[in-house]
Amino acid sequence: xxxxxxxxxxxxxxxxxxxxxxxxxxxxxxxxxxxxxxxxxxxxxxxxxxxxxxxxxxxxxxxxxxxxxxxxxxxxxxxxxxxxxxxxxxxxxxxxxxxxxxxxxxxxxxxxxxxxxxxxxxxxxxxxxxxxxxxxxxxxxxxxxxxxxxxxxxxxxxxxxxxxxxxxxxxxxxxxxxxxxxxxxxxxxxxxxxxxxxxxxxxxxxxxxxxxxxxxxxxxxxxxxxxxxxxxxxxxxxxxxxxxxxxxxxxxxxxxxxxxxxxxxxxxxxxxxxxxxxxxxxxxxxxxxxxxxxxxxxxxxxxxxxxxxxxxxxxxxxxxxxxxxxxxxxxxxxxxxxxxxxxxxxxxxxxxxxxxxxxxxxxxxxxxxxxxxxxxxxxxxxxxxxxxxxxxxxxxxxxxxxxxxxxxxxxxxxxxxxxxxxxxxxxxxxxxxxxxxxxxxxxxxxxxxxxxxxxxxxxxxxxxxxxxxxxxxxxxxxxxxxxxxxxxxxxxxxxxxxxxxxxxxxxxxxxxxxxxxxxxxxxxxxxxxxxxxxxxxxxxxxxxxxxxxxxxxxxxxxxxxxxxxxxxxxxxxxxxxxxxxxxxxxxxxxxxxxxxxxxxxxxxxxxxxxxxxxxxxxxxxxxxxxxxxxxxxxxxxxxxx
Numbered sequence: 001x002x003x004x005x006x007x008x009x010x011x012x013x014x015x016x017x018x019x020x021x022x023x024x025x026x027x028x029x030x031x032x033x034x035x036x037x038x039x040x041x042x043x044x045x046x047x048x049x050x051x052x053x054x055x056x057x058x059x060x061x062x063x064x065x066x067x068x069x070x071x072x073x074x075x076x077x078x079x080x081x082x083x084x085x086x087x088x089x090x091x092x093x094x095x096x097x098x099x100x101x102x103x104x105x106x107x108x109x110x111x112x113x114x115x116x117x118x119x120x121x122x123x124x125x126x127x128x129x130x131x132x133x134x135x136x137x138x139x140x141x142x143x144x145x146x147x148x149x150x151x152x153x154x155x156x157x158x159x160x161x162x163x164x165x166x167x168x169x170x171x172x173x174x175x176x177x178x179x180x181x182x183x184x185x186x187x188x189x190x191x192x193x194x195x196x197x198x199x200x201x202x203x204x205x206x207x208x209x210x211x212x213x214x215x216x217x218x219x220x221x222x223x224x225x226x227x228x229x230x231x232x233x234x235x236x237x238x239x240x241x242x243x244x245x246x247x248x249x250x251x252x253x254x255x256x257x258x259x260x261x262x263x264x265x266x267x268x269x270x271x272x273x274x275x276x277x278x279x280x281x282x283x284x285x286x287x288x289x290x291x292x293x294x295x296x297x298x299x300x301x302x303x304x305x306x307x308x309x310x311x312x313x314x315x316x317x318x319x320x321x322x323x324x325x326x327x328x329x330x331x332x333x334x335x336x337x338x339x340x341x342x343x344x345x346x347x348x349x350x351x352x353x354x355x356x357x358x359x360x361x362x363x364x365x366x367x368x369x370x371x372x373x374x375x376x377x378x379x380x381x382x383x384x385x386x387x388x389x390x391x392x393x394x395x396x397x398x399x400x401x402x403x404x405x406x407x408x409x410x411x412x413x414x415x416x417x418x419x420x421x422x423x424x425x426x427x428x429x430x431x432x433x434x435x436x437x438x439x440x441x442x443x444x445x446x447x448x449x450x451x452x453x454x455x456x457x458x459x460x461x462x463x464x465x466x467x468x469x470x471x472x473x474x475x476x477x478x479x480x481x482x483x484x485x486x487x488x489x490x491x492x493x494x495x496x497x498x499x500x501x502x503x504x505x506x507x508x509x510x511x512x513x514x515x516x517x518x519x520x521x522x523x524x525x526x527x528x529x530x531x532x533x534x535x536x537x538x539x540x541x542x543x544x545x546x547x548x549x550x551x552x553x554x555x556x557x558x559x560x561x562x563x564x565x566x567x568x569x570x571x572x573x574x575x576x577x578x579x580x581x582x583x584x585x586x587x588x589x590x591x592x593x594x595x596x597x598x599x600x601x602x603x604x605x606x607x608x609x610x611x612x613x614x615x616x617x618x619x620x621x622x623x624x625x626x627x628x629x630x631x632x633x634x635x636x637x638x639x640x641x
Contacts, residue, residue: 001022002021002024002066002067002071003020003071003173004021004073004408005021005073005412006213007075007076007200007211009078009208011077011082011083011084012054012056014084015051016051017051017052017374018049018073018408019049019050019406020064023380027067027377028067029064029067030046031045031062032062033060033061035060036058037057037060038058040055040058040060042054049376052075057077059075059077060076071172071173074169074172076167082206129206129476130477130478131435131478132204133481134152134201135481136214136224138216139222143191144190145189145220146186147188147214147222149166149184149185149201151164151166152203152481154475155472155476156472165204168181168186168199169202170197170199171198171200175197176192177192190220193218193220194218196217198214198225199213200212201213210478210479212224224482225440226483228443228483229423229443232396232425234564236268236519236521236554238265238270239521239523239524240258240275241492241523241524242258242275242300243276243285244535244536245537246260254300254301254305255308259308262318266316268527270318270522270554271318274321274322274398274427275320275321276323277290278297278323279297280295280296280297282331285535287323288369289368290325290333291329294389307393310393310394320396322398323397323400324400325400326372327371327372327400330369335349349373350370350372351372371404387416391416391424392420396426396427398428398429399426399428399429399442402437403430414426415440425443427445428441428444433474433479435479435483446486446488447487449470450470450487450513451488453470454489454512455500457505457509457580457599458508458509459500463580465579465582468582484518484519487512487513487518487520488513488521488523489509492523492533492534496530496532505599505600507546507635508599510550511597512597514557514563515595516584517567519565522550527550528542528547549619552619560591560593561588561591562593563593569585570584570585571584572594573608574596574608575606575607575609575629580598581596581597582599583608585611592639593618593638594608594640596632598635605631606629606630607629613630613640614638615630617636
C-alpha cells in the first residue's frame, strides 16, 4: 500500500514531506488537499514527492492518488507560536571526521524543514521551560481496551502528570469508528476491533509533544510502537572500527580475524556489536563512501564471510548492527559516474549545486560523496530494497547522518524492518538532538550531549554537576521517558577521551557511561587505552589495569539491576571541596546504590549528608570509609538504604 504513513504534527511555519510508501517508480502519484481550516490558502504541487506547508492552525486532510487507490493523511497544525524552531548550526562532527560548514541549505531534495532533520536539531526550550512529552499506555478492562495518556513537563522520568491537553488520533490507514475519549483516556470496545488499529496521542501546552503511539489488536492486546526492543534496553555495545580493529593473518578475512576476538569482547560484558560500514566502498578505510548498497565489501571478506561472522556471534547470543548510510553515495558509485557522463536517468538521482557544471550537493565540502535526491522515487525504492535485504541478515542499524534524511523516510524504514523482525533495532546519529526522531523512527539515540559534557567536565571546564543538566536536557527538549540513549566517551569521529582529557578522568567518565540511564558503548580499544582514533589498534601495548577495570565495571552493571535501563535516577548532595565530584543514586523497587565520581587529579573525601551507605565499593571490593564520608579516587558504587 502506498499510503504516506501516520498523521503529521507541526506548527505554522513548519513543513512536512509528502511521499508515497513502497513507491513504484513507474507509477503515477498525485496529491490534493481534501480538507483545510477555513481561510487556508495552502497548496500542494504536482510531483510524487512534495513539501506541504500549512498556513493556518487546524486540521488538514491531504489525499494521495496512487496506482492502488486513494489514501488520506491527517496533518494537525498548531499556531506558529508553538513551533519547535530548527537550529541553524550544523552538527559538530561527521562520518569522515571532516569539519566545516555545508555548501548550502538545500539537502536531500528538500528545504530544511521540521520533519526532515536536515542539518540541524531542534531549539531547546528557554531555561526553566520544557517541551511537553507523553507516554501512551494500554490495557484491557473487561470487554474494553483503555488507553491512558500520561503527559509530563518535569525533566525527570516518572514525574506526575502535567496540566496539559491531550489529543488522540486514529491512524488514517486503519478503521476504528466505535471509541470514546474522556480527557486523557480513550476507550474502545474489543468487539469493535475487526482488525489492528493504531492510535496516536500528543500532549499540547505552550508547545506540542513528540507523539506516542500504540497498536491495538482485535483480541485486546496493546503494543507500544515507540518502545525500544526489550533486548536493547539491557545491551552493552562495542563499536568496531572494522578495518583497524585487528590485523588478519595471511589468507584470513577481516571478519574471520574479528571472530577470533569475540572471547575478548565477551569478557567485557559486550553483547552487541556495531560495525562501521561493511558495504562495498571507494577504498577509504572508514567505509562511509558506498559504491554498492547490495554487496559486502570484498576487502572485508565478502558476504559469505560476513554471514559466517553473524552466525558465530548469534551462537554466543550476541547481536550485530552495521552502519546504514543513506544520505549519499560515493562519487565512485556507478550511478554517479553515469550522471557525470550525462545519463539523464541518473542525473535525477542526485542533488546538485550546479547540475550543468556537475557540482553535487554535499556536506562539509566532502569531495568524495554526493547527496541523493529524495524527491526521486527510484532513489527511495533502491535504498528501501537495500534496507530490506540487510534487515533480514543483521539485528539492527546505526543510521549515519540521520538528520540529513527526510523523517518520513525513516518512518517508512522503521515499519519495513519491524515487519521483517519486530525486535530489530534502529539507532540514530542526530547531533544535536532531534527529539522528533523518536516518533516512529528510532529506538535509541546517540547521547552527544552527555558526551560533550563528560569531555568538558574531564577537562575542568565545567563542574561535575553538569551531568545532571545533561540528563535533564534529554527530556527538556522533548524525548519521551521510554527513549533509549547510547552513552559513550569515545567513537570513531572523536578524539580519544584519554588523549583529550588525560588519564585522571577516564575511569570516572567511563563509570558515568555505565551507571547513568542509558546503554553504554565502548569504542574499539578503549578498554585497553588505545590512543589512536582510527587505524590499527595496538593490541601489543595494552593497559592491563585499565582492561581489568572495564571488565569489573561492566560486570558490576550486569549484576546490579538498578544501574540499568529501568532504574530511577536521583541527584545526590555531596559535601566536598571539589567541583569535580558528583554523586547520584540509581534505584529500583528493591535496591538503591549511590555512585560517586571524582574527575579531578587528587583523591577526595566525600561526605554524603543525606545518604546512609555501606562503605564497601562494588567496583574495587574495598572499604572506602573515611572519617567524614568516603574516599574516592575515581569512582565508587555503594549500596545504600
